[in-house]
Amino acid sequence: MTAYAAGGERVGGRSYDGPVPGCGAPAGTDAGRRAWTGGHSVYAASPDGTAVTSSGARGTAATARFAAFAVKGLEDVAAAEIRDLLGPTAVVEETRTKAVVFRAGYAEAMRDLRTVDDLCILAADVPTAGSPGEFRDALAAHADLAAAIDLVATLRPMDGTFSVTVSAARAAAGNAKELLATATEVIAGRYGLRPSPPDTRAPIDVRIFVDRSYLLVGVRLFEAPLTHRAYRVVDSMGSLRPTVAAAMVRLARPAGTPARFWDPFCGSGTIPAEAALAGHEIAGTDISADAVAAARANLATVAPGLEAGIGIGDALSPGTWHRHSDADTIVTNLPWGKQIPIASRATLFTAVGQGIGARVARGGRARILTVEPDRLIAAIRRVNPAAVTHSRTIGLLGQAPTIVGVTPGAPAPR
Ligand SMILES: C[S@@+](CC[C@H](N)C(=O)[O-])C[C@H]1O[C@@H](n2cnc3c(N)ncnc32)[C@H](O)[C@@H]1O
Numbered sequence: 171m172t173a174y175a176a177g178g179e180r181v182g183g184r185s186y187d188g189p190v191p192g193c194g195a196p197a198g199t200d201a202g203r204r205a206w207t208g209g210h211s212v213y214a215a216s217p218d219g220t221a222v223t224s225s226g227a228r229g230t231a232a233t234a235r236f237a238a239f240a241v242k243g244l245e246d247v248a249a250a251e252i253r254d255l256l257g258p259t260a261v262v263e264e265t266r267t268k269a270v271v272f273r274a275g276y277a278e279a280m281r282d283l284r285t286v287d288d289l290c291i292l293a294a295d296v297p298t299a300g301s302p303g304e305f306r307d308a309l310a311a312h313a314d315l316a317a318a319i320d321l322v323a324t325l326r327p328m329d330g331t332f333s334v335t336v337s338a339a340r341a342a343a344g345n346a347k348e349l350l351a352t353a354t355e356v357i358a359g360r361y362g363l364r365p366s367p368p369d370t371r372a373p374i375d376v377r378i379f380v381d382r383s384y385l386l387v388g389v390r391l392f393e394a395p396l397t398h399r400a401y402r403v404v405d406s407m408g409s410l411r412p413t414v415a416a417a418m419v420r421l422a423r424p425a426g427t428p429a430r431f432w433d434p435f436c437g438s439g440t441i442p443a444e445a446a447l448a449g450h451e452i453a454g455t456d457i458s459a460d461a462v463a464a465a466r467a468n469l470a471t472v473a474p475g476l477e478a479g480i481g482i483g484d485a486l487s488p489g490t491w492h493r494h495s496d497a498d499t500i501v502t503n504l505p506w507g508k509q510i511p512i513a514s515r516a517t518l519f520t521a522v523g524q525g526i527g528a529r530v531a532r533g534g535r536a537r538i539l540t541v542e543p544d545r546l547i548a549a550i551r552r553v554n555p556a557a558v559t560h561s562r563t564i565g566l567l568g569q570a571p572t573i574v575g576v577t578p579g580a581p582a583p584r
Pocket residue numbers: 406407408409410411434435436437438439440441455456457458461483484485486502503504505506510512
């Protein structure tokens with residue numbers, strides 16, 4: 171993994187060959203196993219803390235159903251990453267709005283899914299929980315959490331408490347607060363577990379996901395959502411969700427095809443960090459000194475030396491694009507103009523259209539997240555009419571920004 175400095179000079183960065191600091195596997199403990207005794211013992215823990223099935227086999231022998239939650243519009247990217255990372259033993263059964271349901275044996279590699287927001291071992295998948303009564307019945311009758319709790323008990327200590335996290339969209343069974351109250355009551359009664367204090371996450375975190383009438387119930391596999399990144403030691407205003415950054419990186423360059431990434435509006439460096447973790451060379455610039463300081467701290471946490479690829483730069487200046495002319499892949503998140511004011515949107519789109527249109531004419535590729543895709547595409551086409559653009563609208567922070575993809579067009583016929 172390397173950062174490269176403007177002008178193409180390579181600078182030191184050590185190769186990354188382990189998990190992100192802080193994202194390593196916590197060993198299961200005897201205390202953890204003792205505290206939960208109501209399970210089915212489908213899984214137990216080996217002395218080194220890895221999950222072992224009741225037949226004694228590791229990994230894929232006992233399969234379970236999992237739900238991977240993803241940003242709306244990026245579910246197919248998450249499904250592809252699940253297939254790539256887990257191999258043929260993982261069978262993606264269905265890709266739904268914001269969720270991918272798959273069957274697999276538990277594998278430590280699941281911690282490394284970078285485009286997935288959260289991962290649960292599924293206890294129930296019910297299409298008809300459309301009323302408060304049906305929701306309660308589904309939890310009471312169908313949601314057998316014991317096997318799921320058995321598995322997470324092999325991963326971390328249990329203390330007899332549980333929490334509930336609800337995501338509800340257009341749910342006829344009630345609002346999130348009502349669903350949370352019902353779920354807490356049913357689970358406490360059925361499993362003899364104690365609810366954790368409000369707004370705290372217990373070792374057993376039950377995930378309830380409702381979209382209209384369909385209900386997924388599971389137990390969060392890992393102690394923190396997969397959106398958590400240990401490298402993010404400094405946040406800055408408008409930081410991108412890391413799973414979206416990881417998806418944009420994958421969309422720009424499929425896994426296993428190393429490229430030179432540059433983010434000209436890098437903010438706190440989320441896109442360069444995800445690109446570096448995917449094996450690419452990286453550079454990032456931003457006009458704000460505070461953002462650059464944040465990005466340098468974050469990149470140094472990914473791997474010492476990577477911060478050398480981050481510097482101050484005005485993306486509206488042709489000189490900045492020139493200094494990064496060796497980057498073949500531009501992935502960026504344009505300022506939306508809400509949290510971070512921008513002087514002139516017209517100037518911004520003209521400069522970005524010019525830079526990307528020219529770069530793609532030389533064989534480069536780009537992925538840009540913007541709330542004004544049509545304006546961006548028009549600016550790129552003015553410079554490079556042959557560029558092929560494609561748009562993917564996602565759901566983020568209650569808005570619907572678009573990832574614009576830009577690739578070279580077919581060469582003109584002679
Ligand atoms: C949406 S934020 C990027 C967030 C980033 N992806 C992250 O995860 O932190 C947009 C960034 O553009 C920067 N910016 C605004 N105008 C700029 C300019 N003319 N040149 C370079 N950066 C600029 C802002 O300072 C801000 O950090």
